[in-house]
Amino acid sequence: MQRRFLRFPATLALGGMLTYILNRLVLRPIYLSDLEAMGLTKKYFGLDLNADMMRADLENLGISITARHFNMEEIQARADSEARAMAIKTASE
Numbered sequence: 819m820q821r822r823f824l825r826f827p828a829t830l831a832l833g834g835m836l837t838y839i840l841n842r843l844v845l846r847p848i849y850l851s852d853l854e855a856m857g858l859t860k861k862y863f864g865l866d867l868n869a870d871m872m873r874a875d876l877e878n879l880g881i882s883i884t885a886r887h888f889n890m891e892e893i894q895a896r897a898d899s900e901a902r903a904m905a906i907k908t909a910s911e
Contacts, residue, residue: 853859861863 876883
Protein backbone atom coordinates (compact mmCIF):
# COMPACT_ATOMS: atom_id res chain seq x y z
CA MET A 819 0.00 0.00 0.00
CA GLN A 820 2.82 2.42 0.81
CA ARG A 821 4.53 1.68 -2.48
CA ARG A 822 1.42 2.71 -4.38
CA PHE A 823 1.43 6.10 -2.67
CA LEU A 824 5.07 6.53 -3.60
CA ARG A 825 4.71 5.35 -7.20
CA PHE A 826 1.76 7.60 -8.07
CA PRO A 827 3.48 11.00 -7.48
CA ALA A 828 6.66 9.71 -9.09
CA THR A 829 4.69 8.57 -12.13
CA LEU A 830 2.96 11.95 -12.41
CA ALA A 831 6.25 13.81 -12.12
CA LEU A 832 7.95 11.60 -14.70
CA GLY A 833 4.99 11.88 -17.09
CA GLY A 834 4.98 15.67 -16.78
CA MET A 835 8.71 15.85 -17.36
CA LEU A 836 8.53 13.61 -20.44
CA THR A 837 5.63 15.63 -21.85
CA TYR A 838 7.62 18.84 -21.39
CA ILE A 839 10.67 17.32 -23.10
CA LEU A 840 8.52 16.06 -26.00
CA ASN A 841 7.01 19.51 -26.46
CA ARG A 842 10.38 21.28 -26.37
CA LEU A 843 12.34 18.84 -28.54
CA VAL A 844 9.76 17.68 -31.09
CA LEU A 845 6.61 19.76 -31.25
CA ARG A 846 8.05 23.27 -30.80
CA PRO A 847 10.50 23.00 -33.73
CA ILE A 848 7.66 21.75 -35.94
CA TYR A 849 5.50 24.70 -34.88
CA LEU A 850 8.31 27.21 -35.45
CA SER A 851 9.13 25.80 -38.89
CA ASP A 852 5.44 26.01 -39.86
CA LEU A 853 5.32 29.66 -38.76
CA GLU A 854 8.47 30.38 -40.73
CA ALA A 855 7.12 28.62 -43.83
CA MET A 856 3.96 30.74 -43.68
CA GLY A 857 5.99 33.90 -43.11
CA LEU A 858 4.31 34.61 -39.78
CA THR A 859 7.33 34.45 -37.46
CA LYS A 860 7.76 38.22 -37.21
CA LYS A 861 4.05 38.76 -36.74
CA TYR A 862 3.69 36.26 -33.88
CA PHE A 863 6.92 37.03 -32.03
CA GLY A 864 7.01 40.79 -32.54
CA LEU A 865 4.98 43.28 -30.55
CA ASP A 866 3.12 45.42 -33.06
CA LEU A 867 0.06 47.16 -31.74
CA ASN A 868 -1.02 48.66 -35.05
CA ALA A 869 -4.80 49.03 -34.89
CA ASP A 870 -5.18 49.20 -38.68
CA MET A 871 -3.32 45.91 -39.10
CA MET A 872 -5.47 44.28 -36.42
CA ARG A 873 -8.62 45.60 -38.06
CA ALA A 874 -7.49 44.22 -41.43
CA ASP A 875 -6.75 40.82 -39.87
CA LEU A 876 -10.18 40.73 -38.24
CA GLU A 877 -11.89 41.75 -41.49
CA ASN A 878 -10.10 38.86 -43.22
CA LEU A 879 -11.71 36.60 -40.62
CA GLY A 880 -15.12 38.15 -41.29
CA ILE A 881 -15.26 40.27 -38.13
CA SER A 882 -16.07 43.94 -38.66
CA ILE A 883 -15.05 46.52 -36.06
CA THR A 884 -16.52 50.01 -36.28
CA ALA A 885 -14.25 51.88 -33.89
CA ARG A 886 -13.30 55.53 -34.20
CA HIS A 887 -9.75 56.79 -34.55
CA PHE A 888 -8.68 59.49 -32.11
CA ASN A 889 -5.77 61.84 -31.75
CA MET A 890 -3.84 60.97 -28.58
CA GLU A 891 -2.42 64.49 -28.14
CA GLU A 892 -5.90 66.00 -28.37
CA ILE A 893 -7.31 63.57 -25.80
CA GLN A 894 -4.35 64.18 -23.46
CA ALA A 895 -4.76 67.96 -23.75
CA ARG A 896 -8.46 67.68 -22.96
CA ALA A 897 -7.76 65.46 -19.95
CA ASP A 898 -5.11 67.90 -18.69
CA SER A 899 -7.46 70.89 -19.04
CA GLU A 900 -10.22 69.01 -17.20
CA ALA A 901 -7.76 68.11 -14.42
CA ARG A 902 -6.68 71.77 -14.14
CA ALA A 903 -10.29 72.92 -14.05
CA MET A 904 -11.05 70.39 -11.31
CA ALA A 905 -7.99 71.53 -9.32
CA ILE A 906 -9.04 75.18 -9.61
CA LYS A 907 -12.60 74.30 -8.59
CA THR A 908 -11.48 72.35 -5.51
CA ALA A 909 -8.96 75.07 -4.57
CA SER A 910 -11.64 77.79 -4.72
CA GLU A 911 -14.01 75.83 -2.48
